[in-house]
Amino acid sequence: MSGFVEKPEPVQVPGLTHLHTGKVRDLYRNAAGELVMVASDRTSAYDWVLPTEIPDKGRVLTRLSLWWFEQLADLAPHHVLSTDVPAGAPADWAGRTLICKSLRMVPVECVARGYLTGSGLVEYEESRTVCGLALPEGLVNGSELPGPIFTPATKAAVGDHDENVPYEEVAREVGPEVAAQLRQTTLAVYGRARDIARERGLILADTKFEFGYQDDRLTLADEVLTPDSSRFWPADQWQPGRAQPSFDKQFVRDWLTSAASGWDRTSERPPPALPQQIVDATRAKYIEAYERLTGLSWA
Template sequence: MKHLHSGKVRDLYELPGGELLIVARDSISAYDYVLETPIPDKGKVLTQLSLWWFEQLADVVPNHVVSTGLPEGAPAEWAGRAVVVKRLDMVPVECVARGYLTGGGLKEYRRSGEVCGVALPEGLVDGSRLPEPIFTPTTKAAVGGHDEPMTFAEVEGAVGAELAKQLREITLEVYRRGAELARERGVIVADTKIELGLRDGGLVLGDEVLTPDSSRFWPADDWEPGRSQKSFDKQFVRDWLVSPESGWDPASGAEPPALPEHIVAQTRAKYIEAYERLTGRSWA
């Protein structure tokens, strides 16, 4: 197999038949940096949770999965974290849906009363539930770069009006389906990012879907607007990095510090809890 690309948390290989192999590593990214400290089992959690979600969403949008078996010559340690997939022509837009206001969306709302050109009611706070889910796309930055918000008009300019409409419809439906299923399991999906690509003229869901890396998961029984929410996702790592304990400033230009053992252990536990709550399966 031929190595094609390494992203923030995944490696991409080309197989002899032309299909691709995606391998999820245990690395974690935050503030546009790939941190030096791995989170044990993270790659497997992301892969197995994505596979479960691909099944739940099969009637909403097709996905890129061909096989979950290891191809000949692949290292045994890739088992559980590698997927053979179809080659897609990925659209140059990060497709994001928000049902709650937090993170970058909250910052943009505080500045302008809008998120990606979508006007929102006055008086919303951190953690507020939006009147309805909204499509808040961004640019796709290279590793180390920063994704920038896009208006829907800018998406139309980038990919055309018809494809932009389809991107919005699919993203919002994936969010609605995922949020509904997760809520039944006591989890709020505050927002999520999906990757879509074209194959044979139609849109296909790729990469990962509704994972703790690509989504914000909050325990429903602890949700309280007006404060930061407890979570089952990498927001925990982001919060530690900007805490006094880490002593790191994202604006400093310095590399982030290594994660201490207790943060690694708690992050791993959060990812596994997300998997177990959503799928109803035991990780052990």
């Protein structure tokens, strides 16, 4: 069992229809048929949405996504129409709300990997492949791959794992032309983002994108290149053969699996609340990622 420790009740706003509450975002539709995405401060780990929020996390994700959408606009259009807060919405929605085009979403998580880690490492250690793609012998945790690879996954419900699938399965699911476009665009966007991150002393190990179609145009949706959807590592600390320090919720994961938490990950018992020092350290890491990538001050 996993999912929300306690699923929040959706905020009711006049003129908006609540559609979905995800791990981080709440999704609404307005009277014009546009989507309203609100990034909360919720955080998740090990398939659980935790009872403790990370202050400003939703605003960091929103502001960073907007910055990246600008950097990538010539490679792929995005879904954002405005950052206006709908009338009657809580004041807390400011800075975390996106009004977006309603797209025909592609039912695939589009993952690009430049380094071996995570679920890719697990598969590699079993079969020397990732999503069916053969890789050289001798790679270890954190190794740079010979070149970036497209490793798609099926989308999972809250509390379930996304499942890596071979490219051929994506082609059967969405058609060969769409699959080829997804792969080409995913790798192009990853390549641009990898180079930008590298200039700022960061390694973009892997990332995932969601795409949809507006008419016949493949369009970037959801969040993009945030610490929630990507692994960013400090380049000066990169050392293959070990877990890399990461600009994400690693403090949360490490504490949950430590003796201090008292939580058994293999049980069905929900994880406990986070101590303040873990909350503060995680918030600081998200803000540091924003400032290093954009060159802008969070304050």
